[in-house]
Amino acid sequence: MRVDAYLIPAVDGVAYGLLLAIAAAGLTVAFGAGGVLNLAHGTLIAAGGYVAAATSSGTWPSLAAAVALAAGVGAAGGVVLAAATAALQGRGHLDQALLTFGVALIGADLLTTAYGSDTLRPRLPEVLEATIRVAGHRYPVDRLAVLGVAVAVVAVGYVVLHRTRAGRLIRSTVDDRAMVAGIGVNPRLVDVVVLVAAGALAGLAGALTTPILGVGPHTADTALLLSLIIVVCGGLGSVPGALAAALAVGVVQTVGVTSFPAVAPYLLIGAMAVVLLAHRTSLPAGASA
Amino acid sequence: MSDPRPRPRRGLAALTAVGLLLTGAACSSTATDSGTVRVGLLVSLSGTYAAVGEDMQRGFRLYLDTHDGKLGGRKIDLVVADEGDGPATAVPAAQKLLERDQVVALTGLVGGATVDKVQTLTTQRKIPLLGANARPAFAPVGGKPRDLAYTWHTSYNSDEPGIAIAEYVKAQVGDGQVYAIGPDYQGGYDELRGFTDTFTRLGGKLANPDGKTLFTPFPATENFLPYLNKAAETKPKAVYTFYAGAAAVAFVKQYAQSDLADVPLYAAGFLTEGSVLTAQGPAATGIRNVLNYSPTLANQANQDFVAAWSAAGHPGQPTTFAMASYDAAAVLDRALTAVNGEVNGEKLNDAIGKVGRVVSPRGDWQFEPTEHRPVQRWYLREVRNDGPVLSNVLVQDLTTLPAS
Numbered sequence: 001m002r003v004d005a006y007l008i009p010a011v012d013g014v015a016y017g018l019l020l021a022i023a024a025a026g027l028t029v030a031f032g033a034g035g036v037l038n039l040a041h042g043t044l045i046a047a048g049g050y051v052a053a054a055t056s057s058g059t060w061p062s063l064a065a066a067v068a069l070a071a072g073v074g075a076a077g078g079v080v081l082a083a084a085t086a087a088l089q090g091r092g093h094l095d096q097a098l099l100t101f102g103v104a105l106i107g108a109d110l111l112t113t114a115y116g117s118d119t120l121r122p123r124l125p126e127v128l129e130a131t132i133r134v135a136g137h138r139y140p141v142d143r144l145a146v147l148g149v150a151v152a153v154v155a156v157g158y159v160v161l162h163r164t165r166a167g168r169l170i171r172s173t174v175d176d177r178a179m180v181a182g183i184g185v186n187p188r189l190v191d192v193v194v195l196v197a198a199g200a201l202a203g204l205a206g207a208l209t210t211p212i213l214g215v216g217p218h219t220a221d222t223a224l225l226l227s228l229i230i231v232v233c234g235g236l237g238s239v240p241g242a243l244a245a246a247l248a249v250g251v252v253q254t255v256g257v258t259s260f261p262a263v264a265p266y267l268l269i270g271a272m273a274v275v276l277l278a279h280r281t282s283l284p285a286g287a288s289a
Numbered sequence: 290m291s292d293p294r295p296r297p298r299r300g301l302a303a304l305t306a307v308g309l310l311l312t313g314a315a316c317s318s319t320a321t322d323s324g325t326v327r328v329g330l331l332v333s334l335s336g337t338y339a340a341v342g343e344d345m346q347r348g349f350r351l352y353l354d355t356h357d358g359k360l361g362g363r364k365i366d367l368v369v370a371d372e373g374d375g376p377a378t379a380v381p382a383a384q385k386l387l388e389r390d391q392v393v394a395l396t397g398l399v400g401g402a403t404v405d406k407v408q409t410l411t412t413q414r415k416i417p418l419l420g421a422n423a424r425p426a427f428a429p430v431g432g433k434p435r436d437l438a439y440t441w442h443t444s445y446n447s448d449e450p451g452i453a454i455a456e457y458v459k460a461q462v463g464d465g466q467v468y469a470i471g472p473d474y475q476g477g478y479d480e481l482r483g484f485t486d487t488f489t490r491l492g493g494k495l496a497n498p499d500g501k502t503l504f505t506p507f508p509a510t511e512n513f514l515p516y517l518n519k520a521a522e523t524k525p526k527a528v529y530t531f532y533a534g535a536a537a538v539a540f541v542k543q544y545a546q547s548d549l550a551d552v553p554l555y556a557a558g559f560l561t562e563g564s565v566l567t568a569q570g571p572a573a574t575g576i577r578n579v580l581n582y583s584p585t586l587a588n589q590a591n592q593d594f595v596a597a598w599s600a601a602g603h604p605g606q607p608t609t610f611a612m613a614s615y616d617a618a619a620v621l622d623r624a625l626t627a628v629n630g631e632v633n634g635e636k637l638n639d640a641i642g643k644v645g646r647v648v649s650p651r652g653d654w655q656f657e658p659t660e661h662r663p664v665q666r667w668y669l670r671e672v673r674n675d676g677p678v679l680s681n682v683l684v685q686d687l688t689t690l691p692a693s
Contacts, residue, residue, distance in 0.1 A: 008518055009515045009518065009519075012512075012514055012515060016512065112335075116339075116340075117335070117336070117337070117339035117340055118340055118535075118564050118565075118568065119534070119535035119538055119539075119568065120568070121538065121542070121568055123570075131546050131550070137518065137548055138546065138547060138548050138550060139546075140514075140543075140546035143514075212512070213511045213512065213539065214511070214535060214538055214539060214568070216535050217336075217337065218337075218535070253512065254512065254514075254515045255515070257505075257506075257510070257515055257516070258515045258516060258519040
């Protein structure tokens with residue numbers, strides 16, 4: 001077997017994994033820092049995707065507008081969720097799950113009513129629709145572009161979270177809310193900012209996925225499920241964990257499906273089961289926090 | 290906690306009572322109007338295949354609208370119900386049409402699984418089921434083969450597209466091998482089996498390493514690139530496939546971006562049928578596919594049909610789904626003409642058995658006498674620009690199925 005037989009699927013896996021990382025980062029940050037178990041996350045991703053698909057018309061300015069609008073719509077969704085979950089303060093994750101799941105169902109229904117039941121895809125500038133040669137193989141430019149954007153987003157996210165005052169505040173809120181309040185910052189305000197940022201990440205992920213996978217009635221469910229798998233595998237609330245898990249899931253989804261086609265449908269769930277078994281002592285404690 | 294509960298219940302009871310009164314009133318008003326016939330149209334108005342359901346509804350209504358709302362000289366009261374994603378939603382909807390609305394015929398039905406379940410309901414009540422889309426291979430019930438006396442289809446069996454195109458593909462590739470790939474569910478098995486069985490019987494070889502079709506997880510997989518690049522390593526002379534809906538869009542787009550881009554792609558026509566073609570865009574150009582209909586067929590019935598479709602303001606060109614539903618209305622039109630006096634399921638069913646040749650946009654066809662499905666011509670089509678729009682342009686006739 002030639003090495004390059006695995007090269008292209010591996011590149012593909014990394015690109016797909018980074019995409020999933022952006023999608024899951026929003027979910028894990030909202031849970032870890034905002035304390036909100038947000039089951040409407042997939043719906044925000046779908047909303048971003050629909051807005052991007054409807055806005056992008058094949059020119060560069062429309063593409064830029066589409067990405068910005070998608071992130072904006074996701075952020076607006078984050079504001080709504082912050083307002084809705086504020087009333088549930090201190091009532092546990094089950095109430096949050098019920099509320100956000102209800103929001104998810106209503107939102108998904110509104111999206112299908114507004115955009116129809118077809119799978120939509122944005123029109124990209126011609127350069128992005130083309131393919132280039134990588135090690136003798138054809139490879140789509142749009143995926144490379146998404147790969148680049150995803151790397152940039154992950155890098156910016158890391159810098160903000162670990163090298164800025166805002167990032168330090170967010171991380172402190174996760175560890176000790178009372179201490180944050182003690183230094184004169186309202187932890188509830190941090191929660192809101194985190195939820196809005198998580199929503200913007202979800203919208204952005206939606207915009208980045210649509211050129212490759214399209215956006216349709218199933219997008220919300222699929223995106224939520226994959227994000228949950230990644231968050232569980234990567235550890236609840238951990239951004240580096242989500243990144244590692246997302247890359248692993250991406251590679252499993254691309255290399256795994258062709259190398260072990262017979263068990264492909266079970267690979268992801270199997271991986272999650274292994275992680276859960278390995279963590280079986282620590283996870284319930286973290287989940288009930 | 291115990292107090293607020295009875296209130297919604299009481300409200301519900303009141304609502305139900307009002308509903309019953311209203312339907313009672315509706316029934317009595319139509320019962321006096323003896324010239325009206327009530328027909329049930331069961332299609333997906335929601336769920337994965339809502340686009341197909343909408344197309345089928347447009348086709349049926351187009352026939353009604355171009356015939357003064359009458360079939361066989363009788364005013365038609367069309368009752369539309371939602372099939373949803375399959376039997377779970379479709380069976381209650383069908384029961385409502387049969388029991389409360391008392392329809393004399395049931396048409397539409399998007400999914401094969403729905404047909405399988407609803408078929409027993411209509412047969413029990415002796416109401417003709419005039420399916421206008423998927424027809425499953427009916428599984429025996431209680432060890433006995435299905436009674437097909439009240440079951441009719443204006444569409445096709447799922448393995449027919451593959452059977453119809455296999456000989457043509459064999460001639461195109463000569464001694465070369467063909468890679469077969471499709472979705473992992475019943476529709477995928479039927480479509481691919483039709484092709485691979487006929488193709489190998491003609492001496493063709495599959496390029497797939499184990500000689501078996503590659504089935505991709507459905508509906509989980511929309512990232513086909515890994516499968517396509519893997520398939521490219523077998524150096525096939527051509528690829529044969531069947532996908533529909535969202536998966537069809539992803540497959541076609543990614544095929545054009547994969548190492549297989551220069552390898553000819555043959556397919557069951559659903560790959561590029563209807564709204565998916567618009568979404569696929571230029572990536573679909575050149576795909577050769579097989580179906581029982583092309584909007585560019587040159588017969589008079591089709592020209593009228595396509596013109597009426599545009600005049601009604603529907604987007605794009607009519608599909609095989611719209612056409613088969615339009616034909617279901619045409620069959621009912623002819624059958625109702627032959628029914629004397631009051632219409633009931635049995636009389637209508639006998640009349641459907643005697644409609645003979647149906648003049649249709651797909652070319653004239655008739656029911657196969659025992660299986661009650663069309664004996665019809667299959668066409669090779671190619672995706673090309675037809676004026677400003679992409680279209681499945683007719684290339685040539687392939688064969689007539691089922692072969693007698």
